[in-house]
Amino acid sequence: MSTQAIDIVDFIVNKGHGVSGLAIMGVKDVPNRYIQPPEERLDATNVVCDEPIPIIDVSDEDDATLGDSICEAARKYGFFQIINHGIPIEVLDDVQAAVHQFFELPTEEKIKYKRNPCEKGMAKLGTSFNPSKEKVMEWKDYLNLLYLFSEEEEATADWPPICRDQALDYCKRVEAVVTRIYDLLLKGLAVNGFDETKRSLLMGCMGVNMNYYPFCPNPELTVGVGRHSDGSALTVLLQDDVGGLYVRAPDGESWIHVSPTRGALVINVGDMLQLVSNGHYKSIEHKAVANASKARVSVAVFVNPAPDQVMAPLPELLENTGEEPLYREVVFRDYFKYFFSKGHDGKATIEWAKI
Numbered sequence: 582m583s584t585q586a587i588d589i590v591d592f593i594v595n596k597g598h599g600v601s602g603l604a605i606m607g608v609k610d611v612p613n614r615y616i617q618p619p620e621e622r623l624d625a626t627n628v629v630c631d632e633p634i635p636i637i638d639v640s641d642e643d644d645a646t647l648g649d650s651i652c653e654a655a656r657k658y659g660f661f662q663i664i665n666h667g668i669p670i671e672v673l674d675d676v677q678a679a680v681h682q683f684f685e686l687p688t689e690e691k692i693k694y695k696r697n698p699c700e701k702g703m704a705k706l707g708t709s710f711n712p713s714k715e716k717v718m719e720w721k722d723y724l725n726l727l728y729l730f731s732e733e734e735e736a737t738a739d740w741p742p743i744c745r746d747q748a749l750d751y752c753k754r755v756e757a758v759v760t761r762i763y764d765l766l767l768k769g770l771a772v773n774g775f776d777e778t779k780r781s782l783l784m785g786c787m788g789v790n791m792n793y794y795p796f797c798p799n800p801e802l803t804v805g806v807g808r809h810s811d812g813s814a815l816t817v818l819l820q821d822d823v824g825g826l827y828v829r830a831p832d833g834e835s836w837i838h839v840s841p842t843r844g845a846l847v848i849n850v851g852d853m854l855q856l857v858s859n860g861h862y863k864s865i866e867h868k869a870v871a872n873a874s875k876a877r878v879s880v881a882v883f884v885n886p887a888p889d890q891v892m893a894p895l896p897e898l899l900e901n902t903g904e905e906p907l908y909r910e911v912v913f914r915d916y917f918k919y920f921f922s923k924g925h926d927g928k929a930t931i932e933w934a935k936i
Contacts (some may be wrong), residue, residue: 589614590712597692598710599722601681603687603878604795607782611799617717621807623827623870634658634841639761640665651762652769652862654775655850656910658837659810662845663762666888668754670844676751677742677821680878683724684793686743694724694741701737703727708886710807715924720803722872728752748789748880755817755846759784761816762848767776770858774895782857783814784880785887785913792879794825797871805869805877807925812917813883815852820847823877824828831865852916853886856908859894866927906933 589612592598598605603612635654639647654661683691694706703724709718726748729736738750763773763783773779794805805825820826820841827836828849839847855864869879886892893910911934920930 591806593708593718594712595704597695598688599691599706600720600789601722601793601795602622603652609798611720611797611802614718615720615803617803617807618920621717622801623803623804623836623868625868627835628827629830629837632837633831634660634662634837634847636662636845638665639663648765648769651765655766655769655862657831658852658864659726659863660839660847660867662842662847663758664767664845666758666846667756668751668846672747672750672754673819673832673844675745676747676880677749677819677878680724680791680793680880681742683741684722684876684878696812703736704741708923711921711923714922717803717924719925720794720797720800721805721869722793722795725771725789725792726791726921728787728789730756730784730786734819737910739866746792750821751880752787752789754881755787756784758846758883759815759882761815766854766858766862770861770895770898771901775809781887782890782892783853783886784857784884786885788813788883788885790881790883792881794798794869794871794877794879796876797873800873802870803815803871805871806867807819808866808868808927809925810855810864810866810928810931811849811851811883811887812853812930814853814857815884816849817882817884818847818849819900821878821882823872825870825872825877826879827868827870828872832925851883852920852934853913855931856911856934857893857895857898859902859904861898862905864928864931885917886913888912892916907936909936 696702700705708722718829768774811917822841824841826839850862850864852864890913894906
């Protein structure tokens with residue numbers, strides 16, 4: 582079916598059909614609004630195959646080398662996968678199935694969770710990244726759920742019933758995994774581990790994105806997610822077996838495919854952890870591609886500071902190392918606002934925070 586007869590933005594954004602609506606219509610060609618400039622598309626010749634993202638077994642809490650492995654990956658790649666993390670495979674399967682179940686609902690049910698830009702809510706249906714600011718849109722729909730650690734009942738009351746229990750169970754289990762990863766990363770900076778002060782700094786809330794990438798007729802012309810680094814402190818990504826995540830390689834030019842590993846969680850450093858670590862840990866550009874044969878889902882948990890938290894390089898790190906701060910103090914709310922004031926643009930936001 583041709584899309585020339587419809588107003589793409591009105592259909593996808595204003596009426597809430599999302600890019601899933603185009604897939605349901607059976608479009609044969611990607612609309613112009615989604616065609617990325619050549620430099621933003623994935624060039625298969627620029628993907629390295631001999632330098633995979635580390636896969637780290639975290640089952641042995643007494644393994645003295647575990648912290649070193651995680652910290653080295655966070656410094657070099659900004660990404661790593663963890664296996665044997667304690668979250669049962671059934672929980673992972675259930676939350677991924679819940680993404681499919683939500684996005685397979687009739688449009689009139691899904692748009693109950695559509696929100697205006699200024700409208701608050703604990704559940705928000707969206708599409709692309711920032712349609713009002715993007716020159717070219719991204720081939721993705723998502724459901725964002727806000728999870729407040731201390732206000733679980735209030736926070737989840739607005740979540741869609743079809744995925745509420747699965748998402749809540751997953752969030753609780755991810756919280757325990759994140760606590761352990763943070764402790765190892767902070768000790769790797771030669772500062773006190775993940776104490777209450779660090780918890781209040783780095784774990785104010787979690788934003789859960791249930792991402793849905795419908796099949797795409799011309800995936801080579803578009804992207805599922807444009808290149809960016811995350812504005813979070815830490816991100817935990819559960820991807821399905823379709824794959825499509827690519828991470829900027831250490832050479833700063835090529836890309837590494839993060840191959841799906843059954844039962845694994847992908848962990849990546851966010852901008853806020855790069856900031857508080859004074860650049861020791863790297864938030865790395867990454868992007869996702871669309872797929873021509875089937876829909877892809879992922880569940881991203883963004884572990885964020887509280888909105889009013891003042892973020893700066895850790896004082897004890899600067900004192901212990903004698904380093905000068907590379908980043909200025911920023912209120913996370915202001916950083917977040919700037920991050921969402923534009924389309925995806927690589928690492929421009931963290932550069933904005935540099936001294």
